[in-house]
Amino acid sequence: MSAWAEDFGSTAVQSVTKLAETVSATNKRVNGESEKSIYNTAGLYSTALARSENNTTLAKTERRDALVTGALVTLEKDMEILDNIAGKRPQLGPLEFVLLSLSVAATTLSPLTLPYAITEVLAPSAAAFVASIGIGAEYVGRVAVADSKEIAATAIRAAAEAEGALAAAERAKAIVPLCVGVGATAASLSLLAPVIIELLQINNNLQLVTELYLLCPLLSILSAALASLALQETMSYSSKAISIGQRRFAKSGLVGRTWLSATEQIERSSKRSTDRWKSFSFAVLPAPIIAAVVPGTLPTKTIIATALAACQSAYFLAQAEATLARATDAVALKARSAAVCDTYANQGTRSAAILPFTSALASLCAAATAAIVELPMVHTALPIFQSLVIAVFPTCGGLLAAAASVSKARCEVDAAAANQAALTLALQYENTSEGDDDPVLRPWRGVFDLIVSTVGGFGGGVQNPISKG
Numbered sequence: 001m002s003a004w005a006e007d008f009g010s011t012a013v014q015s016v017t018k019l020a021e022t023v024s025a026t027n028k029r030v031n032g033e034s035e036k037s038i039y040n041t042a043g044l045y046s047t048a049l050a051r052s053e054n055n056t057t058l059a060k061t062e063r064r065d066a067l068v069t070g071a072l073v074t075l076e077k078d079m080e081i082l083d084n085i086a087g088k089r090p091q092l093g094p095l096e097f098v099l100l101s102l103s104v105a106a107t108t109l110s111p112l113t114l115p116y117a118i119t120e121v122l123a124p125s126a127a128a129f130v131a132s133i134g135i136g137a138e139y140v141g142r143v144a145v146a147d148s149k150e151i152a153a154t155a156i157r158a159a160a161e162a163e164g165a166l167a168a169a170e171r172a173k174a175i176v177p178l179c180v181g182v183g184a185t186a187a188s189l190s191l192l193a194p195v196i197i198e199l200l201q202i203n204n205n206l207q208l209v210t211e212l213y214l215l216c217p218l219l220s221i222l223s224a225a226l227a228s229l230a231l232q233e234t235m236s237y238s239s240k241a242i243s244i245g246q247r248r249f250a251k252s253g254l255v256g257r258t259w260l261s262a263t264e265q266i267e268r269s270s271k272r273s274t275d276r277w278k279s280f281s282f283a284v285l286p287a288p289i290i291a292a293v294v295p296g297t298l299p300t301k302t303i304i305a306t307a308l309a310a311c312q313s314a315y316f317l318a319q320a321e322a323t324l325a326r327a328t329d330a331v332a333l334k335a336r337s338a339a340v341c342d343t344y345a346n347q348g349t350r351s352a353a354i355l356p357f358t359s360a361l362a363s364l365c366a367a368a369t370a371a372i373v374e375l376p377m378v379h380t381a382l383p384i385f386q387s388l389v390i391a392v393f394p395t396c397g398g399l400l401a402a403a404a405s406v407s408k409a410r411c412e413v414d415a416a417a418a419n420q421a422a423l424t425l426a427l428q429y430e431n432t433s434e435g436d437d438d439p440v441l442r443p444w445r446g447v448f449d450l451i452v453s454t455v456g457g458f459g460g461g462v463q464n465p466i467s468k469g
Helices: 002-079 081-087 094-113 116-173 175-200 206-243 252-257 262-284 286-293 298-352 355-372 383-390 392-434 443-458
Strands: none
Touching: 094 116, 094 383, 094 392, 116 175, 116 206, 116 298, 116 355, 116 383, 116 392, 175 206, 175 298, 206 262, 206 286, 206 298, 262 286, 286 298, 298 392, 298 443, 355 383, 355 392, 383 392
16 A cells, blocks of 8 residues: 555656646746747847938938038039129120121122122131131130139138148147146146145155145146247237238228338337237236235145136137137138139139130131132122122121120139139228128137027027128
8 A cells, every 4th residue: 555655656746747847848938939029029129220210310311412412503503603694695895796797798798799809808808807806705715714713823822821820820729738737737736735745744844845835836837828828829820820811812902001111010020029928927927926915824825826827728728719710710711712713713714615616616617718719619600699608607707706705704704703702812801991890700709609509499490600700
Protein backbone atom coordinates (compact mmCIF):
# COMPACT_ATOMS: atom_id res chain seq x y z
CA MET A 1 0.00 0.00 0.00
CA SER A 2 2.73 2.37 0.94
CA ALA A 3 4.72 1.40 -2.18
CA TRP A 4 1.70 2.11 -4.38
CA ALA A 5 1.15 5.45 -2.68
CA GLU A 6 4.75 6.37 -3.21
CA ASP A 7 4.50 5.37 -6.90
CA PHE A 8 1.29 7.33 -7.30
CA GLY A 9 2.79 10.34 -5.55
CA SER A 10 5.89 10.33 -7.69
CA THR A 11 3.74 9.92 -10.80
CA ALA A 12 1.55 12.86 -9.72
CA VAL A 13 4.59 14.98 -8.98
CA GLN A 14 5.98 14.18 -12.43
CA SER A 15 2.61 15.00 -14.03
CA VAL A 16 2.38 18.31 -12.15
CA THR A 17 5.99 19.10 -13.08
CA LYS A 18 5.30 18.38 -16.73
CA LEU A 19 2.11 20.47 -16.56
CA ALA A 20 4.03 23.30 -14.97
CA GLU A 21 6.71 23.05 -17.62
CA THR A 22 4.06 23.05 -20.32
CA VAL A 23 2.30 26.09 -18.84
CA SER A 24 5.62 27.87 -18.42
CA ALA A 25 6.61 27.16 -22.01
CA THR A 26 3.20 28.33 -23.21
CA ASN A 27 3.48 31.52 -21.18
CA LYS A 28 6.95 32.16 -22.53
CA ARG A 29 5.73 31.64 -26.07
CA VAL A 30 2.73 33.90 -25.52
CA ASN A 31 4.86 36.53 -23.80
CA GLY A 32 7.46 36.28 -26.55
CA GLU A 33 4.84 36.73 -29.24
CA SER A 34 3.33 39.60 -27.26
CA GLU A 35 6.72 41.27 -26.82
CA LYS A 36 7.49 40.67 -30.48
CA SER A 37 4.16 42.21 -31.40
CA ILE A 38 4.90 45.16 -29.14
CA TYR A 39 8.36 45.53 -30.63
CA ASN A 40 6.96 45.32 -34.15
CA THR A 41 4.31 47.93 -33.31
CA ALA A 42 6.95 50.21 -31.80
CA GLY A 43 9.15 49.70 -34.82
CA LEU A 44 6.33 50.53 -37.20
CA TYR A 45 5.48 53.62 -35.16
CA SER A 46 9.11 54.72 -35.13
CA THR A 47 9.36 54.18 -38.89
CA ALA A 48 6.15 56.11 -39.49
CA LEU A 49 7.34 58.92 -37.22
CA ALA A 50 10.70 59.07 -39.00
CA ARG A 51 8.96 59.13 -42.38
CA SER A 52 6.65 61.90 -41.15
CA GLU A 53 9.62 63.93 -39.95
CA ASN A 54 11.42 63.34 -43.24
CA ASN A 55 8.33 64.39 -45.18
CA THR A 56 8.01 67.52 -43.03
CA THR A 57 11.67 68.39 -43.54
CA LEU A 58 11.36 67.72 -47.26
CA ALA A 59 8.27 69.93 -47.48
CA LYS A 60 10.06 72.74 -45.66
CA THR A 61 13.07 72.38 -47.96
CA GLU A 62 10.83 72.43 -51.04
CA ARG A 63 9.01 75.54 -49.79
CA ARG A 64 12.31 77.28 -49.07
CA ASP A 65 13.69 76.32 -52.48
CA ALA A 66 10.50 77.58 -54.12
CA LEU A 67 10.80 80.91 -52.31
CA VAL A 68 14.44 81.26 -53.30
CA THR A 69 13.66 80.38 -56.91
CA GLY A 70 10.81 82.87 -56.98
CA ALA A 71 13.05 85.57 -55.52
CA LEU A 72 15.71 84.89 -58.16
CA VAL A 73 13.13 85.01 -60.96
CA THR A 74 11.80 88.31 -59.61
CA LEU A 75 15.33 89.67 -59.42
CA GLU A 76 15.99 88.62 -63.02
CA LYS A 77 12.78 90.32 -64.16
CA ASP A 78 13.69 93.48 -62.26
CA MET A 79 17.08 93.55 -63.95
CA GLU A 80 15.37 93.36 -67.36
CA ILE A 81 12.79 96.07 -66.70
CA LEU A 82 14.97 98.86 -68.06
CA ASP A 83 15.86 96.89 -71.19
CA ASN A 84 12.20 96.08 -71.80
CA ILE A 85 11.23 99.73 -71.43
CA ALA A 86 13.96 100.77 -73.85
CA GLY A 87 12.85 98.15 -76.38
CA LYS A 88 9.15 99.01 -76.39
CA ARG A 89 9.59 102.08 -78.62
CA PRO A 90 11.92 103.01 -81.48
CA GLN A 91 15.12 104.64 -80.32
CA LEU A 92 16.00 106.46 -83.51
CA GLY A 93 16.33 110.18 -83.08
CA PRO A 94 14.45 112.56 -85.38
CA LEU A 95 17.57 113.40 -87.36
CA GLU A 96 18.56 109.74 -87.72
CA PHE A 97 15.06 108.81 -88.83
CA VAL A 98 15.01 111.57 -91.46
CA LEU A 99 18.45 110.63 -92.79
CA LEU A 100 17.56 106.93 -93.02
CA SER A 101 14.28 107.71 -94.74
CA LEU A 102 15.95 110.02 -97.25
CA SER A 103 18.65 107.46 -97.98
CA VAL A 104 16.17 104.66 -98.63
CA ALA A 105 13.95 106.98 -100.67
CA ALA A 106 16.88 108.16 -102.77
CA THR A 107 17.89 104.56 -103.45
CA THR A 108 14.33 103.65 -104.41
CA LEU A 109 13.55 106.66 -106.59
CA SER A 110 16.89 107.15 -108.33
CA PRO A 111 16.30 104.42 -110.99
CA LEU A 112 12.94 106.04 -111.80
CA THR A 113 14.04 109.64 -112.01
CA LEU A 114 17.79 109.70 -112.69
CA PRO A 115 20.10 108.13 -115.26
CA TYR A 116 21.39 104.71 -114.32
CA ALA A 117 24.97 105.98 -114.21
CA ILE A 118 24.00 108.20 -111.27
CA THR A 119 22.09 105.34 -109.66
CA GLU A 120 25.22 103.19 -109.77
CA VAL A 121 26.94 105.74 -107.51
CA LEU A 122 23.99 106.95 -105.45
CA ALA A 123 22.61 103.58 -104.35
CA PRO A 124 25.88 102.19 -102.89
CA SER A 125 26.60 105.56 -101.26
CA ALA A 126 23.17 105.63 -99.61
CA ALA A 127 23.55 102.02 -98.46
CA ALA A 128 26.97 102.81 -97.01
CA PHE A 129 25.53 105.85 -95.22
CA VAL A 130 22.75 103.67 -93.75
CA ALA A 131 25.38 101.17 -92.58
CA SER A 132 27.38 103.97 -90.99
CA ILE A 133 24.39 104.90 -88.84
CA GLY A 134 24.24 101.34 -87.51
CA ILE A 135 28.00 101.30 -86.95
CA GLY A 136 27.71 104.60 -85.10
CA ALA A 137 25.09 103.02 -82.84
CA GLU A 138 27.54 100.22 -82.15
CA TYR A 139 30.23 102.75 -81.22
CA VAL A 140 27.96 104.60 -78.79
CA GLY A 141 26.74 101.36 -77.23
CA ARG A 142 30.24 99.93 -76.81
CA VAL A 143 31.47 103.17 -75.24
CA ALA A 144 28.56 103.11 -72.77
CA VAL A 145 29.36 99.50 -71.87
CA ALA A 146 33.05 100.33 -71.41
CA ASP A 147 32.14 103.23 -69.12
CA SER A 148 29.84 101.03 -67.04
CA LYS A 149 32.49 98.30 -66.73
CA GLU A 150 35.07 100.85 -65.60
CA ILE A 151 32.63 102.27 -63.05
CA ALA A 152 31.87 98.76 -61.82
CA ALA A 153 35.57 97.98 -61.49
CA THR A 154 36.08 101.15 -59.45
CA ALA A 155 33.14 100.27 -57.22
CA ILE A 156 34.39 96.72 -56.70
CA ARG A 157 37.85 98.05 -55.88
CA ALA A 158 36.36 100.41 -53.28
CA ALA A 159 34.35 97.55 -51.77
CA ALA A 160 37.49 95.41 -51.63
CA GLU A 161 39.38 98.19 -49.84
CA ALA A 162 36.54 98.46 -47.35
CA GLU A 163 36.74 94.70 -46.80
CA GLY A 164 40.44 95.06 -46.02
CA ALA A 165 39.81 97.83 -43.49
CA LEU A 166 37.05 95.72 -41.91
CA ALA A 167 39.43 92.78 -41.60
CA ALA A 168 41.93 95.05 -39.83
CA ALA A 169 39.17 96.15 -37.45
CA GLU A 170 38.29 92.51 -36.76
CA ARG A 171 41.94 91.77 -36.01
CA ALA A 172 42.20 94.74 -33.64
CA LYS A 173 39.03 93.69 -31.81
CA ALA A 174 40.13 90.07 -31.40
CA ILE A 175 42.10 90.85 -28.21
CA VAL A 176 39.15 92.46 -26.41
CA PRO A 177 37.30 89.20 -25.51
CA LEU A 178 40.55 87.90 -24.04
CA CYS A 179 40.81 91.05 -21.92
CA VAL A 180 37.26 90.50 -20.71
CA GLY A 181 38.08 86.92 -19.79
CA VAL A 182 41.21 87.97 -17.90
CA GLY A 183 39.26 90.66 -16.05
CA ALA A 184 36.49 88.25 -15.08
CA THR A 185 39.05 85.68 -13.92
CA ALA A 186 40.85 88.32 -11.88
CA ALA A 187 37.55 89.39 -10.31
CA SER A 188 36.83 85.80 -9.30
CA LEU A 189 40.35 85.37 -7.88
CA SER A 190 40.04 88.59 -5.89
CA LEU A 191 37.03 87.09 -4.13
CA LEU A 192 39.03 83.95 -3.36
CA ALA A 193 42.19 85.77 -2.29
CA PRO A 194 41.28 85.99 1.44
CA VAL A 195 40.42 82.29 1.49
CA ILE A 196 43.68 81.36 -0.26
CA ILE A 197 45.72 83.46 2.13
CA GLU A 198 43.99 81.85 5.09
CA LEU A 199 44.56 78.35 3.72
CA LEU A 200 48.25 79.04 3.07
CA GLN A 201 48.56 80.59 6.55
CA ILE A 202 50.67 83.49 5.38
CA ASN A 203 48.81 86.21 7.28
CA ASN A 204 52.01 87.17 9.11
CA ASN A 205 53.87 87.91 5.87
CA LEU A 206 52.48 91.39 5.19
CA GLN A 207 54.45 91.99 1.97
CA LEU A 208 53.35 88.72 0.37
CA VAL A 209 49.74 89.26 1.43
CA THR A 210 49.73 92.76 -0.05
CA GLU A 211 51.20 91.50 -3.31
CA LEU A 212 48.57 88.79 -3.58
CA TYR A 213 45.80 91.26 -2.93
CA LEU A 214 47.13 93.75 -5.51
CA LEU A 215 47.81 91.15 -8.21
CA CYS A 216 44.17 90.74 -9.26
CA PRO A 217 43.41 94.50 -9.56
CA LEU A 218 46.62 94.97 -11.51
CA LEU A 219 45.67 92.27 -14.03
CA SER A 220 42.13 93.56 -14.36
CA ILE A 221 43.18 97.19 -14.82
CA LEU A 222 45.84 96.28 -17.37
CA SER A 223 43.24 94.23 -19.27
CA ALA A 224 40.86 97.18 -19.27
CA ALA A 225 43.61 99.48 -20.54
CA LEU A 226 44.50 97.03 -23.31
CA ALA A 227 40.83 96.68 -24.21
CA SER A 228 40.55 100.47 -24.40
CA LEU A 229 43.48 100.73 -26.81
CA ALA A 230 42.05 97.89 -28.91
CA LEU A 231 38.70 99.70 -28.97
CA GLN A 232 40.33 102.86 -30.28
CA GLU A 233 42.11 100.87 -32.96
CA THR A 234 38.87 99.11 -33.89
CA MET A 235 37.01 102.41 -34.12
CA SER A 236 39.73 103.85 -36.35
CA TYR A 237 39.67 100.96 -38.80
CA SER A 238 35.87 100.79 -38.70
CA SER A 239 35.60 104.48 -39.51
CA LYS A 240 37.98 103.93 -42.41
CA ALA A 241 35.91 100.99 -43.65
CA ILE A 242 32.72 103.06 -43.49
CA SER A 243 34.20 106.09 -45.23
CA ILE A 244 35.98 104.29 -48.09
CA GLY A 245 34.35 105.20 -51.38
CA GLN A 246 32.18 107.97 -49.99
CA ARG A 247 34.22 110.90 -51.21
CA ARG A 248 35.22 108.87 -54.27
CA PHE A 249 31.63 108.53 -55.48
CA ALA A 250 30.07 111.62 -53.90
CA LYS A 251 29.08 114.64 -55.94
CA SER A 252 31.52 117.50 -56.14
CA GLY A 253 29.30 119.88 -54.18
CA LEU A 254 29.00 117.47 -51.27
CA VAL A 255 32.73 116.81 -51.16
CA GLY A 256 33.44 120.52 -51.14
CA ARG A 257 31.41 121.01 -47.97
CA THR A 258 33.70 118.76 -45.94
CA TRP A 259 36.98 119.66 -47.58
CA LEU A 260 39.76 120.11 -45.03
CA SER A 261 42.90 122.15 -45.43
CA ALA A 262 46.32 120.81 -44.42
CA THR A 263 46.21 122.61 -41.06
CA GLU A 264 42.72 121.25 -40.34
CA GLN A 265 43.86 117.73 -41.16
CA ILE A 266 46.81 118.11 -38.77
CA GLU A 267 44.49 119.35 -36.03
CA ARG A 268 42.14 116.41 -36.57
CA SER A 269 45.03 113.94 -36.41
CA SER A 270 46.28 115.52 -33.20
CA LYS A 271 42.80 115.36 -31.71
CA ARG A 272 42.59 111.63 -32.50
CA SER A 273 45.87 111.02 -30.68
CA THR A 274 44.69 113.05 -27.69
CA ASP A 275 41.39 111.14 -27.58
CA ARG A 276 43.34 107.89 -27.58
CA TRP A 277 45.35 108.89 -24.51
CA LYS A 278 42.21 110.17 -22.81
CA SER A 279 40.55 106.83 -23.39
CA PHE A 280 43.60 105.03 -21.96
CA SER A 281 43.49 107.25 -18.85
CA PHE A 282 39.78 106.62 -18.47
CA ALA A 283 40.45 102.88 -18.55
CA VAL A 284 43.25 102.97 -15.95
CA LEU A 285 42.34 105.62 -13.38
CA PRO A 286 38.66 105.22 -12.36
CA ALA A 287 38.91 101.75 -10.79
CA PRO A 288 41.79 102.47 -8.33
CA ILE A 289 40.45 105.94 -7.52
CA ILE A 290 36.97 104.66 -6.68
CA ALA A 291 38.45 101.76 -4.71
CA ALA A 292 40.60 104.17 -2.71
CA VAL A 293 37.63 106.40 -1.92
CA VAL A 294 35.30 103.58 -0.85
CA PRO A 295 35.76 102.81 2.87
CA GLY A 296 36.80 99.31 3.84
CA THR A 297 39.72 96.99 4.26
CA LEU A 298 42.33 96.16 1.64
CA PRO A 299 40.53 92.99 0.42
CA THR A 300 37.31 94.97 -0.07
CA LYS A 301 39.10 97.71 -2.00
CA THR A 302 40.86 95.20 -4.25
CA ILE A 303 37.59 93.42 -5.00
CA ILE A 304 35.95 96.73 -5.92
CA ALA A 305 38.86 97.81 -8.13
CA THR A 306 39.01 94.43 -9.87
CA ALA A 307 35.25 94.32 -10.47
CA LEU A 308 35.15 97.86 -11.84
CA ALA A 309 38.03 97.16 -14.22
CA ALA A 310 36.31 93.96 -15.38
CA CYS A 311 33.13 95.97 -16.01
CA GLN A 312 35.15 98.45 -18.02
CA SER A 313 36.56 95.65 -20.16
CA ALA A 314 33.05 94.31 -20.78
CA TYR A 315 31.86 97.80 -21.69
CA PHE A 316 34.73 98.23 -24.13
CA LEU A 317 33.88 94.87 -25.68
CA ALA A 318 30.23 95.89 -26.15
CA GLN A 319 31.30 99.19 -27.67
CA ALA A 320 33.76 97.46 -29.98
CA GLU A 321 31.13 94.97 -31.11
CA ALA A 322 28.66 97.80 -31.79
CA THR A 323 31.26 99.71 -33.79
CA LEU A 324 32.23 96.60 -35.70
CA ALA A 325 28.58 95.73 -36.40
CA ARG A 326 28.07 99.15 -37.95
CA ALA A 327 31.24 98.80 -40.02
CA THR A 328 30.23 95.30 -41.15
CA ASP A 329 26.84 96.55 -42.29
CA ALA A 330 28.43 99.48 -44.14
CA VAL A 331 30.89 97.19 -45.92
CA ALA A 332 28.03 94.84 -46.83
CA LEU A 333 26.14 97.79 -48.33
CA LYS A 334 29.21 98.75 -50.34
CA ALA A 335 29.67 95.19 -51.57
CA ARG A 336 25.99 94.99 -52.51
CA SER A 337 26.14 98.32 -54.37
CA ALA A 338 29.26 97.19 -56.21
CA ALA A 339 27.58 93.90 -57.09
CA VAL A 340 24.48 95.70 -58.42
CA CYS A 341 26.71 98.04 -60.40
CA ASP A 342 28.61 95.13 -61.89
CA THR A 343 25.34 93.33 -62.63
CA TYR A 344 24.00 96.26 -64.64
CA ALA A 345 27.35 96.56 -66.42
CA ASN A 346 27.12 92.89 -67.38
CA GLN A 347 23.53 93.45 -68.48
CA GLY A 348 24.81 96.19 -70.78
CA THR A 349 27.45 93.82 -72.08
CA ARG A 350 24.69 91.38 -72.99
CA SER A 351 22.79 94.12 -74.82
CA ALA A 352 25.93 95.18 -76.70
CA ALA A 353 26.80 91.63 -77.74
CA ILE A 354 24.49 91.86 -80.78
CA LEU A 355 25.84 95.21 -82.01
CA PRO A 356 28.87 93.88 -83.93
CA PHE A 357 26.59 91.43 -85.71
CA THR A 358 24.14 94.16 -86.77
CA SER A 359 27.05 96.28 -87.99
CA ALA A 360 28.39 93.34 -89.99
CA LEU A 361 24.98 92.75 -91.56
CA ALA A 362 24.63 96.44 -92.40
CA SER A 363 28.05 96.38 -94.06
CA LEU A 364 26.98 93.26 -95.94
CA CYS A 365 23.87 95.10 -97.18
CA ALA A 366 26.03 98.00 -98.39
CA ALA A 367 28.35 95.61 -100.23
CA ALA A 368 25.42 93.72 -101.69
CA THR A 369 23.91 96.97 -102.98
CA ALA A 370 27.21 97.90 -104.64
CA ALA A 371 27.28 94.45 -106.28
CA ILE A 372 23.66 94.48 -107.45
CA VAL A 373 23.93 97.74 -109.34
CA GLU A 374 26.74 96.24 -111.40
CA LEU A 375 24.80 93.16 -112.50
CA PRO A 376 24.07 93.11 -116.30
CA MET A 377 20.50 91.92 -115.81
CA VAL A 378 19.79 94.96 -113.63
CA HIS A 379 21.29 97.27 -116.27
CA THR A 380 18.84 96.06 -118.90
CA ALA A 381 15.78 95.71 -116.65
CA LEU A 382 12.85 98.06 -116.46
CA PRO A 383 13.24 101.05 -114.12
CA ILE A 384 10.51 99.79 -111.81
CA PHE A 385 12.30 96.45 -111.49
CA GLN A 386 15.61 98.26 -110.91
CA SER A 387 14.00 100.32 -108.18
CA LEU A 388 12.59 97.27 -106.42
CA VAL A 389 15.81 95.25 -106.60
CA ILE A 390 18.21 98.02 -105.66
CA ALA A 391 16.07 99.23 -102.72
CA VAL A 392 15.98 95.83 -100.98
CA PHE A 393 19.37 95.91 -99.27
CA PRO A 394 19.35 99.61 -98.27
CA THR A 395 15.93 99.02 -96.69
CA CYS A 396 17.30 96.03 -94.77
CA GLY A 397 20.25 98.19 -93.71
CA GLY A 398 17.84 100.81 -92.39
CA LEU A 399 15.99 98.18 -90.35
CA LEU A 400 19.30 96.92 -88.99
CA ALA A 401 20.28 100.48 -88.03
CA ALA A 402 16.97 100.87 -86.19
CA ALA A 403 17.55 97.59 -84.37
CA ALA A 404 21.07 98.68 -83.47
CA SER A 405 19.67 101.91 -82.04
CA VAL A 406 17.46 99.87 -79.70
CA SER A 407 20.42 97.84 -78.49
CA LYS A 408 22.41 101.07 -78.12
CA ALA A 409 19.64 102.56 -75.98
CA ARG A 410 19.66 99.47 -73.78
CA CYS A 411 23.40 99.82 -73.30
CA GLU A 412 23.00 103.46 -72.34
CA VAL A 413 20.21 102.65 -69.89
CA ASP A 414 22.24 99.89 -68.26
CA ALA A 415 25.25 102.20 -68.05
CA ALA A 416 23.12 104.85 -66.34
CA ALA A 417 21.82 102.23 -63.91
CA ALA A 418 25.36 101.09 -63.16
CA ASN A 419 26.35 104.70 -62.53
CA GLN A 420 23.45 105.21 -60.12
CA ALA A 421 24.25 101.96 -58.34
CA ALA A 422 27.84 103.12 -57.87
CA LEU A 423 26.64 106.44 -56.47
CA THR A 424 24.90 104.57 -53.66
CA LEU A 425 28.35 103.99 -52.18
CA ALA A 426 28.22 107.70 -51.28
CA LEU A 427 24.61 107.61 -50.06
CA GLN A 428 25.57 107.52 -46.38
CA TYR A 429 28.05 110.34 -46.98
CA GLU A 430 25.39 112.40 -48.74
CA ASN A 431 22.75 111.89 -46.06
CA THR A 432 25.22 112.69 -43.29
CA SER A 433 26.20 115.93 -44.95
CA GLU A 434 22.54 116.88 -45.23
CA GLY A 435 21.81 115.97 -41.62
CA ASP A 436 19.55 113.01 -42.41
CA ASP A 437 19.70 109.49 -41.03
CA ASP A 438 22.25 107.34 -42.79
CA PRO A 439 21.29 103.84 -43.99
CA VAL A 440 24.11 102.12 -42.09
CA LEU A 441 23.06 99.90 -39.20
CA ARG A 442 22.65 101.50 -35.80
CA PRO A 443 23.11 98.67 -33.29
CA TRP A 444 20.65 99.83 -30.62
CA ARG A 445 17.93 100.47 -33.18
CA GLY A 446 18.67 97.11 -34.80
CA VAL A 447 18.38 95.24 -31.49
CA PHE A 448 15.12 97.01 -30.71
CA ASP A 449 13.66 96.14 -34.12
CA LEU A 450 14.70 92.51 -33.67
CA ILE A 451 12.90 92.37 -30.33
CA VAL A 452 9.80 93.93 -31.87
CA SER A 453 9.90 91.42 -34.72
CA THR A 454 10.28 88.54 -32.24
CA VAL A 455 7.33 89.71 -30.15
CA GLY A 456 5.28 90.22 -33.29
CA GLY A 457 6.15 86.70 -34.42
CA PHE A 458 4.93 85.23 -31.13
CA GLY A 459 1.76 87.26 -31.44
CA GLY A 460 1.08 86.04 -34.97
CA GLY A 461 1.69 89.45 -36.49
CA VAL A 462 3.54 90.21 -39.66
CA GLN A 463 7.22 90.69 -39.10
CA ASN A 464 8.52 93.99 -40.43
CA PRO A 465 11.95 94.22 -41.99
CA ILE A 466 14.69 95.51 -39.74
CA SER A 467 15.21 99.20 -40.04
CA LYS A 468 18.79 100.26 -40.57
CA GLY A 469 18.41 103.91 -39.83
